[in-house]
Amino acid sequence: MDVIKNFIESANNLLGLSIPVILFIYSLNFFFFYFLGLNKLYLKLNVVFILISVFIIFMFGNIRSDVVVINTFISTNDGSMGGSIGQSMQISSRSIFYTTIFLFILSIPVCVFPFKTIKLLYNLLSMSSLVILISVKSFIRFCISIISKTKFVSNETLPKTILLNSQSEPEDYIDKSNEQSTVKLSENLIAMEDNEISSENKQESNPLWINNETKIDDYTKIKNRQNSTSYFDSDSKNEPVKQLSKNTKSYNLPSIDLLDDLKEISISESEINATAQKIQDTLHQYDVDVEIGQVQPGPVVTLYGLKPGWITKTKKEKQFDSDGNVMTDENGRQIMKEVESKNRVRVDSIISREKDLSLALKTPSIRIETPVLGESLVGIEVPNPNPGIIGIKSLIKDSSFENLLLQKDSLPIALGKGSGGDNITIDLTKMPHLLIAGATGSGKSVCMNAVVSSLIYSRSPDQLRLLLVDPKRVELTQYNGIPHMVTPVIVELDAVAKVFRGIINEMFKRYKLLESHSVRNISELNKKFTNAMPYLVIVIDELADLMMTSGVEIERSICRLAQLGRATGIHLVIATQRPSVDVVTGLIKSNFPSRVSFSVSSSIDSRTILDTTGAEKLLGKGDMLYLPIDASLPFRLQGCFINDSEISKLVNFWRNNSFMNSQYEINVFDDLNQINESTNSDDEDPNKDSLYNDAVGLAKSTKKLSISFLQRKLRIGYPRAARLMDELEEEGIVGPMQNSIKSRDVIIN
Template sequence: MKFMDLAFSLLKSKKNIIVISSIILSVVLISTALFVWMQTNFVATLNDYYFAIKKSLLTPLGLSSLFYLIWAVTFCIIALKRTILLIRHLNLILSSFIILIASTAILSFFEPWNGILGYFTLEGEISLGGSLGSSLITENTWIGISILIVLIVSALSLAFPSFVYKFFKSSYKFALISTFFTITSSKYLSIYIKSALKKIQRANFPYQNLKSQQNDSSSIITSNSNFELFETNPKTMNSNISSRNLNTVVSSTESHIENQTSSSKLSTSIDSKTSKPETSNETSAITTDRFPSRKETPENLTSQPVEPKYNKFWNIGIKPNENINSNHPTNISENTEYINENPSNQHQNKTLTETINAGTSEYWDLPNINTLKLLTEGGITQDEIDATANTIRDTLTHNSVDVELGLISPGPTVTMYGLEPGWVVKSRRTGQKDEKGQAIFEEDRTRVTVDTILKRERDLALALKTNRIRIESPALGRSLVGIEVPNPSPSIVSIRSILESEEFNSLRSKASLPIALGKGTGGDTIVTDLAKMPHLLIAGATGSGKSILLNTLVSCLLMEKTPEELRLILIDPKRVELTPYNGVPHLLSPAIVEVDKVVGILKGIVNEMMKRYRTFEASGVRNIESYNKQSSEKMPMLLVVIDELADLMMTASTDVERVLCRLAQMGRATGIHLIIATQRPSVNVLTGLIKANFPTRISFTVTSQIDSRTILDTMGAEKLLGKGDMLYLPPDAMQPIRAQGTFISEKEIASIVLFWKTVKSGPMQQINLDSGDEEVNELATDQEYNDTDELFKNAVDLASSNKKLSTSLLQRKLRIGYPRAARLMDQLEDKGIVGPSDGSKSRDVII
């Protein structure tokens, strides 16, 4: 009653009424705005704020930020509650603050990158003490320790001045004597240790003995002024080369280059001062496994262009090593020899084409390789490689980071520059003098850490004028730090160049569903068997190359498999990407563009899967490979391609997720495989269940690190270049592989489709995708299959009360399953009550 009386008293005044109504209106508007904001981008914005705040808080202080927070809270409590204690014990407060600074410096010696402590170092970007601690200890360890000792002594002097004074007064003589004996003994002890280490190093690691080899240029593989170009194909690498016989292999390679004009084998060149002719045959055998039929003549070698492009097979030789002063960098191309693939080898091309076209079945013909075009591939020139390599070396040198340029692997889109960490040289006075009376210094050498190079990523990006560089370690199969730099003019990887490659030719004979993905950063061809994946998840932003890769995969299978061996189901809610394949005999039905029909088709595939399992059970086999070996009637593989998963999840997320997960879990043994693509890599589309059943994933460029983590569970996709640049995560790999996706034009797709429309038909097994089986449908009554559903009248009443009607609305209001709601919608359309379907949008009510 008192509340009601107060409310009436407030409403008696017009001024109070206006104020109260204004407050209520403001609350409503603010609540509405907050609700809309939370529904649109609340999660993404919250994550962005979280990472930004985390980085801004941890970068300056790291883990010690917790200590500073505790100290600040304690100081505020004392200042508010016991101000007199603050005045009386000011020296203790200052001493505690200095101890806090000293603890920050101590934490800066540790840089964990994983675990709980890795959270406070931003996964290895900073130390536990943050930038403040790093500035305190400096780059010189002894200076940092000295500063740390001064801080601790200062803190103790402020807290206990009399005790510190008495301690130093009584112990300074002992400290001087102990310091003298320590310096004297450490001098002789260090000489003994260094001599022992040198003996061990000469015995076990002769190629790393820098002092004994500083005047021998033949034993140095890389330097700051020259480097070697390397082909990353593992077939051409000698796995038997160890660190003990490295110099022998290097010298033997040089001798083989001297006889290259009279030999027909590929080889590499090295300094002629250390040549050993008797070992040239062994090196030649190592380098000629990939192209056994290739012939090189002096004419071919002399007619090579001055600026070769890495365009066809990305085959690169090893540079000759020269002893050049690193302080005067020269043109690196002068010290590099290129061995380019000769495209005029007609015998090899003829044999390869015959092999490709030999895979025809008894009744069906396969498309000829000439159906596809062999595009002219661009590449990066030697001058561009020289300029980038010099820029990387100079930038790191100016930032006091010593590195040696090692292997360089050019690719279609990016070039990998391998860096070998150099040495950090620290000099100290020994206390002795030479014959001329000058002081003698000793040098301590320590390797440059990988973290030191990683911290210079932004400096390198600024110097290279790009924000898309990527650093990884190890790289190129060796102990190198790799830097991926975008090429000035990316190269197009045509599908024909992949189909004609040796890797694909060898895969074709043993793979059930061979597909061509593209080329890696080193120009190595990436091909795989889709049946071993066994399912593929593709994600990426609009225009990144996702749909082109889908078309490439489908076209590749159409070039390799007949309708007797492979059947396709294409689901394309966008209506433009997969519909050009309509009419191909591989399709069980034309490309499905109506979202309302997708769930029924998917359930029909589940029905087919269970039917195959029953057949395997009766035949006593476990999978489709065993069944086809013993059965005269071959069972075809079944591939389901979905271009946009987000549209399906918006319409019937529960049904789609459940059916896709069941197919992914059980479809491999029956020869049913899935390729799913989406441009919205959010957790609402790529749910945990879907990701768990799709171990093989491909990510094109995305807009944020959050999207990259959603797809690949790691960062990196946000730094891709677009236009086919992708990260490929195989099921057995821990880290994704960067590659340039294969390209196919619309004319090539039309040529393949035209071939299959006009080819002479052969036998193929019929597959029924009727979803009326009891194993895949929901519990349904007999009335659901009548011509007119018993809920039809209720659906008409619901349509009359709404301007638009959707299948999901029928599900919610009538409390029925999706198949029955879809049939009701079809009946309403047949009666002219609702308009035709428009993808995933609601239908207009006509009556």
Template sequence: MAITLFVLARILFNPDMSWLGEIGEELWLFGGYGWIPFISWSIALLATIRFWPSMLKHNTKTWMASFVFLVSILTALSMFSPDVGTLSIYGYGGWFGQFIGGDPILLSLGNMITCMMAILLLLAPQWTASKLRGFSLFILSVILSGVRKTFIRTKALISTSMKRSSSETLSDNIETGIGNPSFRGRLKGVVSAIGFSKKMVVKQADSVDMAQQKTSPEEGIFKKVKPSKWRLPDAELLSEGQIKSVPQETLGKMSRIIEETLADHGVQVSVEDVRVGPRVIRFGIVPGWIRRYTEASSTKLKEHQANDASRVKVQSILSREQDLSLALKTADLRIEAPVPGEGLVGLEVPNPSPYRVYLRSITEHSSFKRIAARGGVPITLGKGTGGEPVTEDLLSLPHLLIAGATGSGKSVCVNAIITSVLMANRPDRLRMIMVDPKRVELTPFNGLPHLLKPVIVDTEKVLPMLGGLMKELFRRYKLMEEQGVRNIEGYNKKAKEQIPYLLLVVDELADLMMSARFEVEQSLVRLAQLGRATGIHLILCTQRPSVNVVTGLLKANIAARVAFAVSSQVDSRVILDGAGAEKLLGKGDLLFLSAQSPKPQRIQGTFMFDEEIERIVGFWRDQEGPPLVDIDLDEAQDLAQNPWDTGGDELLEKARALAEHSDRLSPSLLQRRLQIGYSKAVDLMEALEEEDMIPEGMSVDQKQVF
């Protein structure tokens, strides 16, 4: 071994082989620098045969590949040669290297590539075969595309030359006036068919500039081409946020505090699931076991004692909520027992490193794209307690009620929902109606092509709009009846003219209820009942979740609700029919309840800057898409004649009939018998007074019928 290493060192540092005599020069001429890898490979082979013979047996392909690699090295050495010396004739690989590689350099390069491919086939045959197949298909596609482009260019050149020759002939005919006398009539028909003006004069070829000849007719034709279709905005228009991570040491410390605090009070638990969200951290608590020792019949020996274990009661964990708040040094603590779909108790603690949830992170998620791809209307709500994006389909909800105190993030959530709708729906597929009595929340969306009319800020204009929406509702039902379908999806598949979805967004429902409570509630309830099949959806918002605003009829017809932080448990029960919203942290922290979820889901709402809304609205304003279907929202004059309407002359006739069969009449009696509101009953009383059916000047409760 020492002699071999000495020979290798002399070859490396003193390539002159004269110290070995004529035999050395012959050996050097035979192998050159190829002796170095050959001797190294031989030493490795002999050592393996001597000390690890089993390795040679189990790795036959590897050794064969190494031999092919040795041959490729010799081939590569033969491609280069010194200017002077013994190896200047055969190259650095000697005579043997030139024999393997070949004399021309291209032949040597091909042999080397072949050796490398052989190595790959020996080591990874399947992978190499698949790559070779893909490379061959790529080369074939490149060749075919080149042939196709050449054919297209040749065809274009031939057609251009033919058009040029025909235009020259046409100009000669126009200039000389030779030929058929009806030529000018045919030319006039061609010009009128193309769309040129009657006043257009055909000039002679020598008086018209070539640039004008090329541009004038083409510009006149292309100006009549329809504008491009609507394009969806790109996610680059939205801001991109960063996610803050919580150190594992902090999570481990909080888990130990929870286990030790409950263990000090005799409650054995283990924290087995920790999920970090944008605003809260959810610790999954698994109840432990309580071991009881029952003494056997023989009380003398302890080994006769039998073990009896039972689970820790969930109620014992719930009763220690205040102790956990004290240990974790936080008052905003919420316990969910049990977590839906999981066998554990959820303990939600505020995140020490909270971060904002940006709309872009949700619109780029696969769940949002999946809903949009299947034809739904995706709306973004935020991220759950585990950091997972929460996206819902408005068509399956189909309406949404949002309530929360001032400053809890309600308006930001509404802006995010509207923006998410704009990110995935074109105006020819979905139209919007917005009502903003506060005049500052939804007015930045003015100018959108999705809007049927500008944002309504006057409450007196809301009732006519609702009446027009009811008229559109009945019109759509009539169209679906004619087509024999059940919903708007079936109608759009059969009909030639598509009906867009309609989305009504009301930012402050309490203001509308104060102006005309009965009429607004009646219209909204009817739209909620009948709007899903016709593609009319509602998003109602309020900052006063009281029973006078969020009535029982509205809650019965709107199953999907979003509750932000409220001041009391009573308000939480009005929204969610249960407690929980009074313990939220505010600033976008919400509870989402839908028909698919048995319990409210805690979500951190999406945050948006005003600049993002401006960029999205500006993107839609700058587009000039195809004309949109006009939807008339003017209140119908004959709406009272509809069998579903309970107002107008029909109510007055019923009141007259009731007055004829009653000795006394009062608004409360009209309310009970006609199922109307108090304001409508007072109006009917006044109408009856004008007809002299009841006396004037008496108390409303003492109106005696004449």
């Protein structure tokens, strides 16, 4: 301890009294490196410069002079350095001594690594500040928690409750002056028992419930809020919610006997063994050793699980004795020994023999994937010699479909059967939208009919409503006349854009009803009130035709419905036979996570619809790849088949059992009629251009409208034609201007 104390005292006498000189050397040292850079030569020169400077300090420490400047800054009477200024600094503050030492030590890393040292100092300072801030914040919270242990409840802040109508009080408590904009519930829409609180148990369950017996109209409160930011509180969306009708009559679902039984053809065991042996022999000819792990026969393809074998290699090695010398025989030759080594067969070597396997199995295409069946197997899907047909009745009778049928908030769809023979049934509400693609003759239209038939088989019109768009006029028109239809099947492409506008308005009306009853989605509303709002499924058979007529308007409407429609029970099922990037755009694909791809013409189309290849190798006739929302890779299915006679039986059943039993009416043409009325009354508007009606007539006669077209036909200048185009856009007759295209889409024709 004495040695350390003496060292500190000596250093204190040396450095503490020489602060001006040390800081001067420190500054010169730093700027020396800053201007000249860092290398070995300059580092040596810098060290020599520091040693010379320290020597000069010691030499000046022994100087005795009567000069005032030397006595002030360099020498003192006691033989130390620093002069009278340094001596006074040491006497007044000892911390300056340690600061000088710290700066002197810090000068070395700053000169050698300036940027890294500054960054390290900045990080240390930031961490220290953060620790101090967290400590202060925790201390303040601790003090607040101690102060606020006792809370006082004011009578003015008592909770307000909203009581629903009970059966004992059938009269509405809604304000009669606002009768058109309020929601009237019928007597058969009874609130659940969980939401009813008896007045006798109020005081027992919550002592703060005092003098709170008034009934409050929650919808009126929401509507009359002054500072509300809700979309539905604006004046532009102040439409009244439709009154729910009262009807105690119930629907009966169709019988399973309306559907036909189809005999399923399966592959025999002898054919499976022969194909498995042929796969092994073909791969063995190319020195690829495999074993048949599992076999899963399916209706159209059979999955063979291959287990990679071993590759045996032999090599000769020298033999050594105990001393490490090479062993030789009698003739002086080295003794060699054969050693075997085993390596696993690479998966790439199996995949590379895909065309050879196709040739040996006499099939146009096979599909190889790994891993399969939940094990370390390489799966090879081989088409069956006699493919079978999967009837929709076998899927509906399955337990998976029946379980979804019992759930009132589900939309079950019989999709098909997997390559392993398992039945696949999906719930449209969980998907929540479905995109289907496939070339002509691949089974796309049959799949659309199976989807619609599954929906009308499992749900009554008061639970499900349909809106079908069929530009072909022959695929979905047979469903006309069933009570599920919101409107007859739309076959005119010019009417699709304005119908979508009506559906978007219907979606916001549903949001308004959900907000008025303080529920988050349609499932909670239907649990609270029986069949208060039906699901709405929109089925479009050919998206490419719609995108060619009015692509921007259709894309925007589809994306808006896909983003916001799930909570209100609006779901989309869209099919196209041309899955190119101009039809299935990035916005549409991002809003349709569940996709189905039938056979397509190229791997590019497969990547467009599924983000992976494989659909170009499908066999057609219902062979599909299904990519659900919760999976990263698609799996293979054989779609179910439904013939025209089965569809006719289902349609005739609902036509014969058609009656009004809907608690919620859907009319997508309400706003469109208002637009037509406003268009017809434009003659009386003095602000309208005198040629406005002529411009509307030109818009109705064509699908595209441009400013130059108005100039030529109406014989007017560019400014007036541009104003007429703006008026047509404001009235919703033409669409907005696209990027570099001068013509605009005509929405109302």
